[in-house]
Amino acid sequence: MSLCAEHIHFSYRDKTVLAGVDFTLQQGEVFGLLGPNGSGKSTCLKTVLGYLKPSSGRIVFARFGSLPYGLLVGKEVARRVAFVPQQTALHSAITVFEAILMGRLPHLADRWSGYGAEDKKSVREVVEALGLCDLVDRNVTCLSGGELQKVIIARCLVQESDILLLDEATAGLDLNHAVEIMEFMRRKAKEESKSIVAVLHDVNLASQYCDRIALLKKGCLRYIGTPEEVISETVLEEIYGIRAKIGYDDGGKPFVLPRRIETAEREVANVC
Numbered sequence: 318m319s320l321c322a323e324h325i326h327f328s329y330r331d332k333t334v335l336a337g338v339d340f341t342l343q344q345g346e347v348f349g350l351l352g353p354n355g356s357g358k359s360t361c362l363k364t365v366l367g368y369l370k371p372s373s374g375r376i377v378f379a380r381f382g383s384l385p386y387g388l389l390v391g392k393e394v395a396r397r398v399a400f401v402p403q404q405t406a407l408h409s410a411i412t413v414f415e416a417i418l419m420g421r422l423p424h425l426a427d428r429w430s431g432y433g434a435e436d437k438k439s440v441r442e443v444v445e446a447l448g449l450c451d452l453v454d455r456n457v458t459c460l461s462g463g464e465l466q467k468v469i470i471a472r473c474l475v476q477e478s479d480i481l482l483l484d485e486a487t488a489g490l491d492l493n494h495a496v497e498i499m500e501f502m503r504r505k506a507k508e509e510s511k512s513i514v515a516v517l518h519d520v521n522l523a524s525q526y527c528d529r530i531a532l533l534k535k536g537c538l539r540y541i542g543t544p545e546e547v548i549s550e551t552v553l554e555e556i557y558g559i560r561a562k563i564g565y566d567d568g569g570k571p572f573v574l575p576r577r578i579e580t581a582e583r584e585v586a587n588v589c
């Protein structure tokens with residue numbers, strides 16, 4: 318076990334957003350967190366990270382026990398948990414290399430000690446692994462949305478944390494780059510025993526690359542299981558209100574052709 322969320326409740330003022338969320342994240346696992354817009358996925362990640370304090374429930378980490386919210390300072394969390402937020406804008410006139418290097422901040426002895434050779438080596442390795450070599454000297458304000466997203470992912474990777482929380486990290490990436498990132502994350506999980514929570518909207522990407530998927534609706538985790546266990550026509554209709562056609566690839570992984578219910582019903586009426 319890498320971390321365990323135990324009955325997490327969270328509200329923004331009087332609006333309940335998480336209503337008793339329970340899940341366990343295993344070491345070496347890619348865990349997909351899916352659900353409709355506004356169902357509470359980002360809020361869930363932020364409670365795991367300690368940015369938001371649950372009104373009840375707790376997060377227990379295998380390595381350092383229950384998170385003492387507010388006591389564990391940012392640097393200590395950041396050495397253990399890295400986060401790719403849903404939206405990041407970098408406005409400073411720094412290079413891609415410098416932006417990624419900032420991910421090493423939690424490893425500095427203090428904020429005034431400079432980055433060492435180890436830090437720069439770590440950046441160079443990630444830059445190469447993510448195919449960012451041509452961008453390293455570019456100013457971060459002059460990148461495309463997809464390029465910037467990969468830089469943010471690289472910055473998260475150089476933190477070298479055991480747990481990675483990715484909030485729609487592949488949004489804005491083309492199919493090739495989205496698959497590249499998911500394959501990379503899967504290798505990280507399997508070869509380096511990292512535990513990864515990936516918030517995704519693409520059910521097909523989740524099916525291909527996640528060991529397990531959790532489906533959240535209105536702050537409740539309705540289903541948790543392998544892609545084969547949870548991706549079904551009935552579940553997708555219940556969670557998203559869509560009528561999907563499910564197929565299976567050669568490896569038995571489900572893939573989804575989504576249709577809005579009205580569209581699917583119109584098609585059936587026309588055929589009849």
Ligand SMILES: Nc1ncnc2c1ncn2[C@@H]1O[C@H](COP(=O)(O)OP(=O)(O)OP(=O)(O)O)[C@@H](O)[C@H]1O
Pocket residue numbers: 329332334352353354355356357358359360361403
């Ligand atoms: N800072 C905030 N103050 C008040 N309400 C908020 C705040 N942040 C989020 N919410 C509300 O909490 C609910 C859950 O938001 P959250 O961002 O966790 O959803 P999500 O599942 O990640 O959505 P999406 O898929 O659209 O990114 C939404 O109704 C949202 O409007």
